[in-house]
Amino acid sequence: MVxxxxxxxxxxxxxxxxxxxxxxxxxxxxxxxxxGMEDRAADGRYLGFADRLAAHLGADVTGFRYAxxxxxxxxxxxIFGEQLEMTLKFTPDLVTVHAGGNDVLRPGTNLxxxxxxxxxxxxxxxxxxxxxxxxxxxDTGWIPVLRVYRGRIAVFSMHLRSIAxxxxxxxxxxxxxxxxxxPRAWSADRLxxxxxxxxxxxxxxxxxxxxxMGPRELWARPFATxxxxxxxxxxxxxTRRWAREHLVPWLSRRALGRxxxxxxxxxxxxxxxxxxxxxxxEQ
Numbered sequence: 684m685v686x687x688x689x690x691x692x693x694x695x696x697x698x699x700x701x702x703x704x705x706x707x708x709x710x711x712x713x714x715x716x717x718x719g720m721e722d723r724a725a726d727g728r729y730l731g732f733a734d735r736l737a738a739h740l741g742a743d744v745t746g747f748r749y750a751x752x753x754x755x756x757x758x759x760x761x762i763f764g765e766q767l768e769m770t771l772k773f774t775p776d777l778v779t780v781h782a783g784g785n786d787v788l789r790p791g792t793n794l795x796x797x798x799x800x801x802x803x804x805x806x807x808x809x810x811x812x813x814x815x816x817x818x819x820x821x822d823t824g825w826i827p828v829l830r831v832y833r834g835r836i837a838v839f840s841m842h843l844r845s846i847a848x849x850x851x852x853x854x855x856x857x858x859x860x861x862x863x864x865x866p867r868a869w870s871a872d873r874l875x876x877x878x879x880x881x882x883x884x885x886x887x888x889x890x891x892x893x894x895x896m897g898p899r900e901l902w903a904r905p906f907a908t909x910x911x912x913x914x915x916x917x918x919x920x921x922t923r924r925w926a927r928e929h930l931v932p933w934l935s936r937r938a939l940g941r942x943x944x945x946x947x948x949x950x951x952x953x954x955x956x957x958x959x960x961x962x963x964x965e966q
Contacts, residue, residue: 705776706740706776706777706814706892707744707746707747707748707776708747708748708749708775708776708777709733709736709737709740709741709747709748709749709750709775709776709777709778709779710749710750710751710752710770710773710775710777710778710779710954711733711736711737711749711750711751711752711753711778711779712753712762712766712767712770712778712779712780712781712782713753713757713762713766713779713780713781713782713818714753714754714755714756714758714781714782714784714785715753715754715755715756715874715875716731716732716753716781716784716818716875716876717731717732717733717751717753717779717781718731718751718753718754718755718949718950719731719733719751719881719950720870720875721870721872721875721876721877722876722877722878722880722881723878724963728950729950730881730963731751731876731881732876732881732885732888733751733753733779734751734963735881735885735963736779736885736889737749737751737957738963739885739889739894739896740777740892740894741957746956747956747957748775748954748955748956748957749951749954749955749957750769750770750775750949750951750952750953750954750955751949751950751951752769752770752949752951752952753766753781753949753950754947754948754949755947756785757782757785758785758786759782759783759786759797759800760800762780762782763800763801763803763804766949767807770813771807771808773954774811774812774813775954776813776814777813777814777815777816778808778814778815778816779815779816779817779818779888780805780808780815780816780817780818781817781818782804783797783801783820783839783843784820787832787835787836787839788835790835794835794838794839794842795842797839797842798839798842798843798845798846801842801843801846802846802849802850805846805847805850805852806850809851814852814853815850815852815853816852816853816854816855816888816891816892817843817846817847817853817854817855818854818855818884818888819840819843819844819855819856819857819858820836820837820840820843820857820858821857821858821860821863822836822837822857822858822863822864823836824864825864825866826873827922829873829874836858837858840856840858844856853891855884855887855888855891857884860883860884860902860903861903862883862903862904862905862906863876863880863883863884865906865910867879867906867910868880868883868905879905879906882905883901883902883905884902886901886902887902890902
């Protein structure tokens with residue numbers, strides 16, 4: 684069996700020729716993953732892969748600037764709407780994009796049309812001379828109930844690989860990261876990464892940018908021990924508790940047309956210089 688962590692997770696071809704040494708500003712756009720939900724600092728604020736990546740990239744760059752425009756629950760029209768327009772005004776050196784997840788999980792969404800909208804947004808970013816890293820969907824096969832979306836996520840992720848190839852930008856294939864198939868990378872709601880998961884994603888992006896955070900194992904094999912195989916009765920008990928506490932409220936919001944991000948603003952709406960207070964604490 685092939686270990687997918689050993690596969691190339693960027694499409695073949697030209698790639699962006701921009702040097703990582705030139706990255707002096709970074710904007711992250713997207714939804715809850717990019718906002719950093721469930722990766723909490725000691726003071727209660729959300730961190731996430733984007734904050735962790737910004738702290739790493741800015742560690743030895745004087746005047747490094749960072750904005751995070753992501754808001755939980757945002758759909759494609761928001762991310763490639765107001766978030767995109769603000770990003771184009773900032774004209775940063777680097778943008779990470781995670782978009783479409785909240786659309787893909789809606790059964791009526793046409794994935795081909797969604798991909799066209801995504802492609803238009805990426806072309807505008809690349810046309811402005813901005814380096815782009817796309818994040819694809821992750822595999823939900825290990826999650827009861829959510830595994831029914833697996834095929835839709837896979838199809839849309841293949842669209843994203845094609846978009847990355849056509850627009851000569853990088854892609855971080857979350858599906859290929861075995862670490863994200865481990866429940867220890869996820870919070871109790873099984874919808875959002877925890878600190879370990881966000882660290883792995885940040886490390887993978889840093890590798891793609893040519894600015895590794897450390898050895899490959901940081902993202903390929905972040906857990907020192909194998910996952911314990913719980914008895915079936917305990918797994919079923921955990922699934923029932925998860926469904927009651929997390930799945931049902933999530934489905935209820937969807938049925939009512941509500942979002943956990945309604946009325947929220949980005950946590951870092953301006954492209955500003957990183958300060959000491961933005962440093963990522965050791966955890």
